[in-house]
Amino acid sequence: MTETGQRTPSRDVQGALVDAAERVLVRDGTAGLTVRAVATEAGVAPMGVYNRFGNKYGLVAxxxxxxxxxxxxxxxxxxxxxxxxxxxxxxxxxxxxxxxxxxxxxxxxxxxxxxxxxxxxxxxxxxxxxxxxxxxxxxxxxxxxxxxxxxxxxxxxxxxxxxxxxxxxxxxxxxxxxxxxxxxxxxxxxxxxxxxxxx
Amino acid sequence: MTETGQRTPSRDVQGALVDAAERVLVRDGTAGLTVRAVATEAGVAPMGVYNRFGNKYGLVAxxxxxxxxxxxxxxxxxxxxxxxxxxxxxxxxxxxxxxxxxxxxxxxxxxxxxxxxxxxxxxxxxxxxxxxxxxxxxxxxxxxxxxxxxxxxxxxxxxxxxxxxxxxxxxxxxxxxxxxxxxxxxxxxxxxxxxxxxx
DNA sequence: CAGAACAGTAGAACGATGTTCTACAAGCCG
DNA sequence: CGGCTTGTAGAACATCGTTCTACTGTTCTG
The missing domain is CATH 1.10.357.10 (Tetracycline Repressor, domain 2)
Structure with missing residues (x-):
């Protein structure tokens, strides 16, 4: 989901989530590193974390x-x-x-x-x-x-x-x-x- | 609150909570150290944590x-x-x-x-x-x-x-x-x- | 002793979190 | 092109820390 509400291409979801997770981690620390925060930061639906990484920790890893x-x-x-x-x-x-x-x-x-x-x-x-x-x-x-x-x-x-x-x-x-x-x-x-x- | 549903004497609440918190910590680790778990373990109402320690961390301290x-x-x-x-x-x-x-x-x-x-x-x-x-x-x-x-x-x-x-x-x-x-x-x-x- | 204040109890409620589920639909691949 | 995967939006669930309400027992003080 980009700014215009469009669907993120499948091949971009994983990278977008990891990049976003890093930004959230740096900005808000480990306590701020939530699935919803990262998904919002990445402009991606939260379910993407589970589809691509299995669970939250998969993304953190x-x-x-x-x-x-x-x-x-x-x-x-x-x-x-x-x-x-x-x-x-x-x-x-x-x-x-x-x-x-x-x-x-x-x-x-x-x-x-x-x-x-x-x-x-x-x-x-x-x-x-x-x-x-x-x-x-x-x-x-x-x-x-x-x-x-x-x-x-x-x-x-x-x-x-x-x-x-x-x-x-x-x-x-x-x-x-x-x-x-x-x-x-x-x-x-x-x-x-x-x-x-x-x- | 003792086993019989009676009210814990005020003077016993603090110690009961700290003792219980230690037991929960040892048994379930830091992740298991929740307000409800400790209160249940102590046989005390959860609000006791806030009355006596201000918040969860006060108890942990x-x-x-x-x-x-x-x-x-x-x-x-x-x-x-x-x-x-x-x-x-x-x-x-x-x-x-x-x-x-x-x-x-x-x-x-x-x-x-x-x-x-x-x-x-x-x-x-x-x-x-x-x-x-x-x-x-x-x-x-x-x-x-x-x-x-x-x-x-x-x-x-x-x-x-x-x-x-x-x-x-x-x-x-x-x-x-x-x-x-x-x-x-x-x-x-x-x-x-x-x-x-x-x- | 009586009254006031404190706080113990039970339970509800709220926002936040990780996770799962549903329904629809877009994208990818053979 | 058709089937499969998965991206989207949203709802729901259980759990958590915390706050609030109402009632009431205990403690303290005059």
Missing amino acids: AVLVRGFDALAASVRGDDADAPQDRLAGCGRRYRRFALGNREHYEAMFGTAVPSDARAAASTTELDEHAAAAFGVLVGEVSRAMDAGVLRRDDPAETAQVIWSAVHGAVSLELAGVTQAGDPEASFERLLAALLSGLS | AVLVRGFDALAASVRGDDADAPQDRLAGCGRRYRRFALGNREHYEAMFGTAVPSDARAAASTTELDEHAAAAFGVLVGEVSRAMDAGVLRRDDPAETAQVIWSAVHGAVSLELAGVTQAGDPEASFERLLAALLSGLS
Whole structure:
């Protein structure tokens, strides 16, 4: 349904819904992400969500796929960084992504999306994109090991350790429950201590 | 309202509601924590929630206060631990608390409780109990510094770093999105690396 | 003790939400 | 072209947080 009340071509419905869902998420947060809000934003009938995605979470998962792709891009190292600072740079960009896309981040890792809905949905694609984003970090860790910045160890295990830490700092910051006076400084302390302990 | 349809004495309503809310939270999770469910569980009229707590979140906050008290108790160090292992023991007990009280943990730090409701509610008591729990960790960090296990630094800043890390690991584990094959081993790696970097 | 105020009870009602259903019709595909 | 899929509009349902109404029991105060 376009502005003039016409029927949206079938091939456009899915994309219109995902685009609209992203806009609604950014504007109104996870709480505002309702089927009716998205359908209205997309100029599409609400039933389109169920026809194309199965249920609300199917639509949300499509948005999350985009979120993980953007996260992967943000975590990727910057060739302009010195080798010993490249991995820390990745961590900083991770935080920047989260702070600049808080609603996305919340939807990706928070509990606003119920875990039962998450588990019930067919999320093969989502898992693949999440794993791909993690894979970028693993690549960066490998590279840091090759450069002698981190000691030799299982890159995936080390990447998980780093991810846990930065995710924790960012999550507390986004939730507004951190006890750090200066969250950025605290994040830098965390990075420094952890990378030191992994080197 | 007791089983016999009698009126609950005014002085008992508040406690009955908080007790019931905890039971419902543990049994059905944050998604099941509805005003009607709690009122039914407590054998009290739903309006009691609004009379005594202002709104749903006021009731939830009372439950969270208990959660933070329990967390504080679990984080407290164990005198039986060797000095160099005492702080790591705190971290392990933190994880154990979270895994054993996942619904509480989710309500305390997750996004299932909307942040706008969180901010709008009068949460002085809740903030005090959250800060007290953090204070226990600060005390343990201070103690580790005195024992030479960690290097000298601002105890609160160091505690925040540690909290971020362990919170991150636990959150990803609870959300089922960790990429670690063995979450416990991953947690131990994180502890070891971080404490090493802080020593 | 009596009266006022508070709040406990039951139930209704409202707007919002996810979801399902109905009827009609437009678009797609073989 | 005909059959199938699905887009549209709208209704309906159960559930949820919240507010409201009317009645009444309890508590507090003078």
